[in-house]
Amino acid sequence: MHPIVKLTTATLLAAPVLVGVAAARRALPAGLNVSGRVHTGQVRLLVDLTYRADGQSISDQQIFDAVEQLIDRAERFLVLDMFLFNADYSQPAGTYPALAQRLTDALLAKRADAPNVAIVLITDPMNTFYGSTPQPHFEALRTAGVQVMETNLEPLRDSHPLYSSFYRTYLRHLPELPGVLPNPLAPSAPKVSLGSYLRLLNFKANHRKVAINEYEAVVSSANPHDASAPNNNLGFWGTGPVLADLVASEAAVYRLSGGDPAVFERFASWLALDSETGEDAAAAGSAQVQLVTETGIRDAALKMLAGAGCGDRVLLGMFYLSERSIISALKGAAARGAQVQVILDQNIDAFGRRKTGLPGKPVAAELVKAEVEVRWYETHGEQFHPKYLAVFTPGQCQILAGSGNFTRRNVSGFNLETSLRVQVPESSPLAEEFAAMWQVIWTNDAGAPALFTVDYAVHPASTGLRGVLQNFAYRAQEASGVSTF
Structure with missing residues (x-):
């Protein structure tokens, strides 16, 4: 090969490497990756639920x-x-x-x-x-x-x-x-x-x-x-x-x-920061509220989980769960004696299309092996789409919720994401409402026949070679970014 051709080829191949290294090391623009101050405010829980009762979707x-x-x-x-x-x-x-x-x-x-x-x-x-x-x-x-x-x-x-x-x-x-x-x-x-x-x-x-x-x-x-x-x-x-x-x-x-x-x-x-407006304010309660965006969401989740131990409750409801440090923190909380309960989407439905079950199936299997309690939200074409983590300790409840799935892309500074971390007394109306909602969907006890969730064993992850390959695919996709989650 002619030296000029060799040099040109080497340059064409090296340029993307240099560009990629620079892009990987870049900081996010100013104003992102926020872990804000903790403020006092009025907060109310908002919940969208779809479930089955008497054969009908409600x-x-x-x-x-x-x-x-x-x-x-x-x-x-x-x-x-x-x-x-x-x-x-x-x-x-x-x-x-x-x-x-x-x-x-x-x-x-x-x-x-x-x-x-x-x-x-x-x-x-x-x-x-x-x-x-x-x-x-x-x-x-x-x-x-x-x-x-x-x-x-x-x-x-x-x-x-x-x-x-x-x-x-x-x-x-x-x-x-x-x-x-x-x-x-x-x-x-x-x-x-x-x-x-x-x-x-x-x-x-x-x-x-x-x-x-x-x-x-x-x-x-x-x-x-x-x-x-x-x-x-x-x-x-x-x-x-x-x-x-x-x-x-x-x-x-x-x-x-x-x-x-x-x-x-x-x-x-123009902000009216001390206002109370309408029926929402009347129904809300005082809370400590913190804005977290991008990597701030992961940092808040890890901090909440690090403080959970014997006698505490950790409740997680998530569409996509794949971020390795958060998964390790969930298993760590369970190992310290916290009751860790997780409700996941199976990741098999996407607006009428069938999906592979990644990352939900292999992650659920890993958590079950670590003695974390896992249930599937029993969807019928829709998605179990929330992204929340709650930690109940004696006298206190913290809830982290918003747009950020617990995945590398969502909470490691790639996507733009916004969540709030809310802290209230365990006896507050917000904490009690959240706990009651969780109890209903975890136990299917809505006061009338209704189906929200099923045990992990109803839809277990694949085992044997298929399970190994599925777990490898999830790990590779999470690490490389070549994924939809």
């Missing part, structure tokens, strides 16, 4: 009722940061409730009734399949004067460095071609471009689910996405000084996406 949904009330009560500004906000899915039209249109209509009604209220919607580029397809809900909102901003994901760290190093070096510079490929989210939707698929394969996202006005906020695990409408979710409604931290955190996402910093400076100046 849904009791609270989160978007609270979001709609928050929209209605806004007097100066609204900020919504929502991961999935669309009606796209692979099933026939009308299969799911029109949740995206419901939230769109609420925002349009607010714009019509109160045109002076500033409204900002921040969302993930997944909704337009990375720029390939217009999203009708967003176009209607923009026409009405709502600022809709798709998050710029480029400044975030690369969760899939083997691919992203080549993407950053070469693939992102390719010309944008016409859409000729099927949309994987909705096969009947318009065709999408190759460039959109190339952007998808970076596996990064703004995964937050937040709504804020000057008086209150809702932080949850629920998406305004039609196919997600039946999902089980959990969140918090709250007021108080934590609102300032939430606004600052959203300002960071707005800035990295090209927004004018002055917009959120105005929003911060």
